[in-house]
Amino acid sequence: MNLEFGRVTLVILFALIPIVGIFLGMRAPALRSRIPIFIGLFAGLIPILSMYIPKRFLSGETGMSPRLDQWLIILAGFALLLGIVNVLQNSMRKISRRESGWPFSIVLLLGLFVTGGFGIYGALSGHGIGIAADGTPTPFQYMTNWFFQPLQSTIFSLLAFFMASAAFRAFRARNTEATILLIAAGLIMMGRVPVLELLALPIPALHPAAASASQGLGKLTEWIMKTPNGAAQSGIIIGAALGAASMAIRVILGIERGYLGLGKGE
């Protein structure tokens, strides 16, 4: 049995203490919030400490931090399972109560079972879920190619129609800020693609001038993207990172408890 320090500590922190916590929480409600905060403290601290303390038990290949990442991957798999259970519960309820749009729930469940079934079949039969050696798609890949991909592409492509309509109806130079935004958007839209060359297509004499103007506009667009936009984006990213760091500290210290899902007074 491998009794490495990091491994044993992880088992104590994230397996034994939670189990003990569950039993204690049943008897003493006050402990229901303390044990998860304790676990959150160590789950947050270990990856941070591994950055600064180059010790094998923390940041080595089988250290605590990489092992936590491994566990996180497994947890993510279970999160998918939770999602499936949630879809099943909601759809079954909708169908049984004949709520509005219940036939769509039947389609959703059919899609879930057929696609999932093909996936499980691929795994059990050894055919996989990709493309066979002879180039033919497996049933799962067939579902992806001819159902899932066209459906998702169709939904997303509707955005182009709504954006064009919204731009026509709402993108107006009502005040100074809106005018600046409108001019910047117009310049970027013209500079990113050869609109001037397209407009000059019917008149060959204008082609060289259009090409030259298009290049100039392209350079202006690139400057806007690199300099004012780049500076603004840096500010936003740094601000968001500071916000995320402060939120992480709040969670680690147990100040932020919303994620525990506790009721009032717990």
Add this chain to the structure above:
Amino acid sequence: MADIFERLLHLDRRWIFLFVLLSVVAPILVPIGLPVDMTAPTRLAFDFIESLKEGDVVLISFDYGPSSAPENDPMVEAIMRHCALKKLRFVVCVLYPLGGLGLANNVVAKITREFPDLRYGVDYVNLGFKDGASAVMRRMGDDIAGAFPTDVNGKPLSQIPIMKDVHDLRQVKLVFTAATGIIGEWWITQVHPQVGTPVIIGPTAVGAPKYYAFLNSGQIVGMLGGMKGAAEFEKLLRDRYPRMETFYKTTRAFTATKGNDAQTVLHAVILLFLLLGNIAFFRHRRASARA
């Protein structure tokens, strides 16, 4: 005349939808062949891949789904073609849960049909999908087999020749992520600073402005911004490799160069709508003020 603008203000949006549809479909059916101007981020990306040596390993991560496939597919295809032409080996992985794996399977199959000399397991490998994006990336930084114990077909990585030279991301010379959301950013913020592997990102056009900040700070070595970036990369490939000139001219498949035509016409149509909408708005406002 005034009546026309007044009517424009109340134009049925189905007319706008019709114009959008025509401006996208027509250039794809009948390509115009508009020129593609080069931008620095794409040039940087191309030059970086050109600087790699034969046999170097590139990791290509599919971090997008079918919703943005027309923008992202041409990028990964162009990058894979570049790898095949430069004789770079590539490792494919998928971290986007909504259909990323299906797209990866199709793109890999398409490229291997174009380059029949590519040998699976020797020149390239498809690791498949793994959920938990940021944790998977960090795990790959320490041990790729720790995150992906097998390839997409269930074969252990220890039995795949290409993976014998690639234990973790430190042996990978470049990460290319074609991304539609936050996953691409995690390669830059979580993998690059900890492992040091250079990153090139291929975001959608909507996401591209954000990555200029990372480009300015040197955290990425290049970027293919949206379909335009992909079209630029295709142009660079055509200029550098004569074989690609013939390919892109003759292929019946969708390419970013063809998409560039549709995008240009659509931009022109939207700009026209913007102009007309604003003229109608100002005329209406002036008329209201007079009244």
